[in-house]
Amino acid sequence: MAKATAHTFPGGEVDEPGLVPYPPDVEARYRAAGLWSGRSLPAELMSAASAHAERTALITPEGSWTYQELFGEAQRFAAGLLESTSLWPGDSMMFQMGNVAETVVSYLGCLLAGVRPVCTLPQHGVREIGVLAEHIGARGLILQADFGRGQLPENARALVASGVIKDVVVARGRTSAFVGYEELLASGAAATPEALPYHRRDPRGIAVFQLSGGTTGLPKIAPRLHEEYAYNARVWARTLGWGNGTVVLYPLPIMHNAGIALALQPALLSGATLALAPSADAGSVLDLIEATRPRVIPLVPPALAIRLLDHPRGRTTDLSSISDFIVGGQKLAEDVAERLRDELGIAVRQKFGMAEGMFLLTPAHAGERVRHHTVGEPLSPADEIRILRPGQDTEVHPGEIGELCVRGPYTIRGYYRAERHNAQAFTADGFYRTGDLARRHLIDGLTCYSIDGRIKDVINRGVEKIHADEVEELIMRHPAISNAALVAMPDKVLGERGCAYLVLEPGEQPLTVRSLGEFLLSQGLAKYKLPERVEVVAGLPLSNVGKVSKKSLREDIEAKLLAEDAAGLLDE
Template sequence: MSISDVDHVVPYPAEAVARYRADGLWQGRSLSDSLVDACLAHGPRIALVTPEVRWTYSDLAAQVDSFAAGIETATDLMPGDRIMFQMGNTAETVVAYLGSLRAGLVPVCTLAQHGAREVGLLAGHVGARALLTQGDFGGGRLLEVARGLVADGSIETAIVARTEPFDGAVGYDQIQSAGRGVVPSTVTPTLTDVAVFQLSGGTTGLPKVAPRLHEEYVYNSRAWAQALGWTSDTVVLYPLPLMHNAGIALALQPVLLSGASIVLAPGADIDGMLDLIAAERPTSLPLVPPAVAIRLLDHPRTSSADLTSITQFVVGGQKLPGEVAHRLRDELNMPLRQMFGMAEGMFYLTPPDASDDIVLDTVGAPISPLDEARVVDPLTGKDVPAGELGELWMRGPYTIRGYYRAPEHNAAAFSDDGFYRSGDLGRRHHIDGVDYFSVDGRIKDVINRGVEKIHAEEVEELILRNLDVESAAVVSMPDPVLGERACAFLVMRKGAEPFTVASLGEHLASHGLAKYKFPERVEIRDSLPLSNVGKLSRKDLRDEVSRLLEAESVSHSHADA
């Protein structure tokens, strides 16, 4: 292994492990073995549908075995090595993810939106040796990221899918050819080793990486499938980024573990989604976060589309305004269920046929009987009564006990007895003898732009590299579709040309920042507000931009009238 997991992963306590195994939640099988077992059990059933393939479980297993065997001969990667993924929603992504697990490699999930800076930081943090990239994504942008990371030594091996590899890289097709017809070596990882690395909320100078271990990640996916009642008759349409905890733990893995089928859409284009619904008749549609669901509401084709095959419409990942929840249920006429989850682990889900006060006003209850969910006064660490606002704390059989190589983060984000302090504000609602939870804000200085979290300090640091900027503060501003977007308040040095949204974006792009982190509003000020203890008052800035947006909305309404 490049870096010893023993030194950098916070383990589950022995007594918790014993209980999870005694109750049958953890079953003593690695993630790869569990997924291989599923392929063997459901051989002739359809496993994966993309615009280019329609594979049975047997077809998929053959592709996975070829990749796993090919890795051994076409590269010098060894079991335990970390392999980063920067791929879109393709069959190659699925094969390479499962094949990497089969070969004993540890997938590191990044997003296609990430730039060289984010990928490089993450590679260094987890000790990654390889990067799998999609050559035809974004006009070749990902290929250039990979080329640069190899050139500067951040990555030793680049594997290029869906186009010819650059000099020094290895082709995905080359790996498949080398492994075709060859039985991959048997790899038996230690069950307390990391199976998959998931990125939590973005990267700063010290990335927050969730190390998902074998038994708990299997159980996470199995529990989700059980909570939704997925069977071999289930067809899941998934249009959001696959290489994300939502895509892996809410879609791909639970589909395979339950013998269901996944229809993998290339993207979240509404026309494309509606075409796939008409052609494939999916039964389950998870849209996490709800931005795509909101676009679906307003699309001109939706009202005439036949959505009757969908018996589960799962929306969540962030606070869903009550008005939007009502519209999603009533206008789309699909059985709405809300959920809330995170890369750190715990998932909440509303039950089927729930009353309005549950399905419209909460994100449901935890999906495992051994999940422990609390609402706590963040100052005292004591539970608050039902209905009162507090911080959501959680612990359980698939919630991590600490971030990878991050003692500073862990000291702030985990209690002494292992509860994850989410930073989300919420309430516990005791309804008919069951505790349901709502999410009502955050106490962290993090901008929740759809499913992606933007750390303000990272963006501010890069803004301040421009010497024309005296001070900078990046805060959230409300957005009806994404939940929040970023607004930058800047104080420019005397005589400097003020930044615009466009020029600030050019500056951030020059430093390799992912585009989704760019502020989408810029406000120039003579000074920034301070709190009564002399610190920057982000609350005052958030309130100010909210007032500006509200005034602009009123002005536009009057103009339209």
């Protein structure tokens, strides 16, 4: 622990390059209301760990950990990280880890060491990790060696060779050039909470970096601050009534804002138990339901809901423990909600949220008109919502569709190091322009909201967002392609998939989904972002202002899919 030096709090505004702080009057209002604690996020987590020491904190298919055991290992990780690497408090660490216990320990350990986790995914390629690390200034990387096809250590070597990443920690495998997870724990074996620098972290500073958006040009990074991120978790847990005895089953990637803000942190801050599924495979989820008897499954994408309905064990597994089955990611089809109710006995609640902060949730007591057709109301009484005319600052009339714009005690004030983008993404008084089209409803005396589309050019594949401009930029590097556009096509399971419209250079042979995918993988694009259909066209349609009309392309692919479905029915 010799390297760890005291962090000096700045005077006045938080001295964070690239951070847009909350205005003093807004911050004072949230403090006066008791929303912000004045403590760092790891200090709050350690306090909860002490209060719930003997309760079960984490369950995976490989074992379980009490709060005392989990946080004891996190303390050893924190001490070892500062002892065995060149990282200091205030540095940042990229994560490429799956849903394993080591991920939870490493995340908590980084917080205790004052090192900021960057919630990237193991599916991100060398190019994406490199661009993000350079933007944030991250020098560390932790990876899971046995994830997927085992490609992450080789990717890490490329990142180190490029000079982007300096320190790499490897979990669940050995790579001689890097620090091993177990080796790091051993070097921190003598750690005590008092020796760790989390006590000295400024609660107004950045705790965690979350991703929002593509990685072309200027990445959009949401800096989550200690106090607001802790409040985000506390208000979610309080709204859902979590506490001793609550088991929360989470089947989606934990190193994602939803996993951190709606599962890991609220569970640990409230004394609940997190059951971490290794994947969203329906069989694995049903196994953990039988083993752990969860009360809550948050942020279930419609894809998983459909898989549970269609799985042979879906109707034979005892699901009676589940009282909160919360669906998010895409708009839930009413027939899926009704099937869950009628076939599995599950009452659905819907939510809407973002890495930038704001969450909405349908109340448990609300009727099906609210739970099946809206995303409910904001979590906090201090949350503010405006529905504005797109591109303007005037509100639409009640019941009209407009852009969802939000402000509140856990919604960011600006993206990290993105002054030019922030000027467009936020109103003058700090409302975040989400780019989502929404409508305000009054149903049974409840003011609630529905999400009715997007202004932004984003494809929602499952719970992952694919930004079309990022993929298009890489497609255009192909020598056979003269123009390209990526649009969303509807999908019954994932909600949306990507369809690439390609205009070829004269004389070139058409590309296939496979050949285009191989090229994009060679350019460093993550596999989940690959187009899943290719349409070769003579030219792209233009709007009346001369831009590519993606509306026309979406209508075209929807018509093609409908025609193919109809032809399939006729063939049967």
